[in-house]
Amino acid sequence: MDYWNEYTETLPREKLDKIELSYFKNMFSYAKSHAPLYADKLKGIEAAGIETIDDVKKIPFTYKEELRKWQEDVEPFPYGGLLGVNIEEVSTFRQTSGTTGRPVYVPESYESWQWRIESWCHILWMAGFRPRHRLFLPFGYNVYVAFWEAHYAAEKVGCEVVPGGALDTKGRVNKIIELKANAMAGTPTYMLNIAQEAMEMGVDPKSFGIERMLGAGEPLPEATRKRIEATYGCKMFDHIGSTETCGFAGMCEEQNGLHIVEPFFLVELLDTETLSKEVAVGEQGVIVISALGRRSFPIIRFNTNDVAVKGPSTCGCGRTSQKMMEIVGRVDDIRKIRGVLFSPKTVEQLIRSEFPDIVEYEIVVTREGIMDEITVRVEASPQLGADDAEALCKMLKERHKIKTNLSCKVKLEPEGTLPRYDLKAKRFKDMRGNH
Numbered sequence: 335m336d337y338w339n340e341y342t343e344t345l346p347r348e349k350l351d352k353i354e355l356s357y358f359k360n361m362f363s364y365a366k367s368h369a370p371l372y373a374d375k376l377k378g379i380e381a382a383g384i385e386t387i388d389d390v391k392k393i394p395f396t397y398k399e400e401l402r403k404w405q406e407d408v409e410p411f412p413y414g415g416l417l418g419v420n421i422e423e424v425s426t427f428r429q430t431s432g433t434t435g436r437p438v439y440v441p442e443s444y445e446s447w448q449w450r451i452e453s454w455c456h457i458l459w460m461a462g463f464r465p466r467h468r469l470f471l472p473f474g475y476n477v478y479v480a481f482w483e484a485h486y487a488a489e490k491v492g493c494e495v496v497p498g499g500a501l502d503t504k505g506r507v508n509k510i511i512e513l514k515a516n517a518m519a520g521t522p523t524y525m526l527n528i529a530q531e532a533m534e535m536g537v538d539p540k541s542f543g544i545e546r547m548l549g550a551g552e553p554l555p556e557a558t559r560k561r562i563e564a565t566y567g568c569k570m571f572d573h574i575g576s577t578e579t580c581g582f583a584g585m586c587e588e589q590n591g592l593h594i595v596e597p598f599f600l601v602e603l604l605d606t607e608t609l610s611k612e613v614a615v616g617e618q619g620v621i622v623i624s625a626l627g628r629r630s631f632p633i634i635r636f637n638t639n640d641v642a643v644k645g646p647s648t649c650g651c652g653r654t655s656q657k658m659m660e661i662v663g664r665v666d667d668i669r670k671i672r673g674v675l676f677s678p679k680t681v682e683q684l685i686r687s688e689f690p691d692i693v694e695y696e697i698v699v700t701r702e703g704i705m706d707e708i709t710v711r712v713e714a715s716p717q718l719g720a721d722d723a724e725a726l727c728k729m730l731k732e733r734h735k736i737k738t739n740l741s742c743k744v745k746l747e748p749e750g751t752l753p754r755y756d757l758k759a760k761r762f763k764d765m766r767g768n769h
Contacts, residue, residue, distance in 0.1 A: 336652065338459035338491070342597060343653045350654065351387055353597045357626035358634075359384050362393070365632035370415035371396075371404040372632060390600065391610065395622065395637040401438045401578070412439045418632045419443050428479040430577045431675055431739055440479070440577055446630035447486075449598075450479075450580045454487030456595045457584030460651075461548050461571035463517060465492030470515035472506045472528065474499030479577045480550050484519050493517065503531045510542050519548040521673035522558050522570075526704040529565045540567040548573060548584075551673030553661055559589075574640075574661055578633055579623045583658055591645045591657040600624040601656065602635075603644045606665070609637070613644050618662055639665040669764060671699060671706045674739050678762035681710065684730075684737050691715040691726055694752045701766045708742035710734065713752055 337343045345353070359381040365372035366381075375394060384390060401416060408414030410421045417424075419441075426442040442450070463469065469488045475481045475497070488495045496513055498506045506528060509515075518525065525547060529539040546569045547562065554572040562570045574592060575581030582599045583592040594601045603619030605611045613619035621640045625633045645657030669676045678697055685692050694713040699706060710730065714723045727744040734742045 338456045343456070343655065345654055347647050347654060350596050354600045354626060355384070355387055355390075357597060358390060358600050358624055361624065361626055361632060362634060364629060365418060365634055368629070369418040369632050370408070371400065372634065374415075375400075376634075387600075390602070390624075390635070391604075393635050395609070395635050396633060397637055398438065398578070398639075399435075402436050405439060406436075413441045413631075416631060417441055419446075419630045424630065427477065428482070428577055429477050431478065432680075432737075435677075435680075438578065441630050443630035446628045449627045450483055451486045451490055453595050453598045454483045454581050455490050456598075457573045457581050458484070458487050458491050458493075458548065460584045460586040460593060460653075461573075462546050462569065462587055463488065463491055463493055463548070467493045467517040467545065468496060468513060468515045469493045469517040469519065470496045470498055470506070470510050470513070472498040472501075472503075472518065472520050472524065480575065480581070481519070483575075483581060484548070484550070488519075503528060504535065507532045507535060507537065510544075511537070514543060516543050516545045517547065518544055519550055521551040522549045522554050522562060523552060523672055523705060525549075525562050525570075526558075526565065529562075530704060539565050542566065544568045546571065552670045574658075576638065578631075578636055579625055579638070580628070582623060582625075586649060586651040586653060588650045590649070591659040592661075593649065593653050593655045593657055596655040598626060600626060603642060603658070606641065615644050615646055616659075618643055620665060621658075641665060669699065671708060671740055676708075676738060676740060680738055681734065682761070684733055685712075688733060689726065689730060691718055691722075692730070695761060696752050697762045699762075699764045699766060706766065708734075708740060709745055710742050711745045711747050711752060713747050713749055716749055 363381045366376045404415035405413065410417060423443040424441040425444045426447055428440040428442060429437040471481050471485060473481050485495050496515055498509055501509060532539050544566045549570060549572045559570045571585040572592060573581050573584040583594045585592050602622040603613050604622055605613055606618060606620055609620060618641050621638045621642055623636050623638060641662040642658040643660040643662060645659040647654055647656050649657065681697055685695055691714055692712050693715055696711045698709045714726055723746055727746050731742060731744045
């Protein structure tokens with residue numbers, strides 16, 4: 335079987351468009367009548383006026399800041415005006431990373447969670463994951479969604495899942511060897527890190543017997559994908575998604591772009607200048623997503639701020655879904671570091687609100703071997719003694735990890751070392767080149 339759902343994955347384009355328009359109108363009406371955010375946002379707009387896919391562009395975008403706003407002091411806690419079902423139907427809590435501001439809390443009913451899992455089943459099946467695979471997931475899942483989705487979807491497609499959260503990298507290498515895992519999913523950076531740890535232990539990563547991997551959490555350039563494949567002697571696949579939207583596109587065995595999981599999602603790729611026109615194949619567009627079957631957390635025309643190159647609706651695998659050939663990056667200046675979205679503003683807010691004895695700072699991101707490293711250089715008030723300055727650095731390191739979900743080094747610099755700025759400060763330096 336080459337398809338998870340052969341019927342939907344091979345539908346002619348015009349039929350997909352017709353189905354998605356119908357689903358969009360249904361979700362539009364549902365969101366407007368059940369989620370306060372959309373009751374307010376869509377006031378005066380009726381589903382009857384949405385007659386074509388182009389009419390969808392008349393509907394206003396949803397922005398992440400709005401999601402935060404509608405959870406601030408809005409009942410029911412903690413989901414506020416985003417909740418689309420009775421709170422007693424909520425069975426699972428998730429949240430965004432909070433790297434660009436306050437986290438968005440995401441409610442999942444059992445029904446909506448199963449919808450997410452079904453979408454992920456398409457992603458895993460496209461990438462060749464089958465019941466013969468013992469899938470090792472080398473992460474602690476916590477309140478973040480991606481590896482929970484991967485775990486439950488892998489079970490549904492028939493894989494045997496090994497959660498590897500409560501282990502360090504060496505322990506994970508040993509567990510992969512012990513259990514003869516033959517599949518993995520994780521950030522590309524960490525896949526390379528595991529390989530490096532294995533080699534330092536005198537183990538060739540090819541000896542693991544890994545057949546295939548799925549990348550998550552950070553971009554997967556072609557060169558990195560091929561390096562991972564050469565290192566492990568396996569096939570490496572990619573996907574894209576978010577907490578707000580779910581995983582919405584994945585790579586098939588052709589390994590040439592990402593298929594949008596249709597008709598689960600209506601994905602628009604809009605011109606970066608006006609955000610009003612669908613781009614042509616080969617052009618870059620901003621990804622705007624409507625999730626078409628998720629009631630507990632309705633999302634309509636969510637502007638992701640991600641930019642992708644639009645691909646064709648044809649593929650050697652036989653699927654007819656729209657493809658994205660390349661994920662270019664973010665519209666704004668947010669960076670992906672070790673698979674996590676990182677905003678320098680978060681660190682600025684942390685230092686200014688909690689560390690008054692830090693008089694100046696600078697954030698430097700470098701790549702040491704295959705791992706990204708964050709160094710926060712700080713100058714402390716000259717009134718602080720050596721012991722107090724050391725304690726301050728230790729506390730900043732701990733709080734940085736909590737606030738950004740990323741570890742860092744904190745380097746105490748002598749007074750006057752860091753530059754001062756009269757105009758716009760440039761305290762963030764990304765030295766990784768083509769990251």
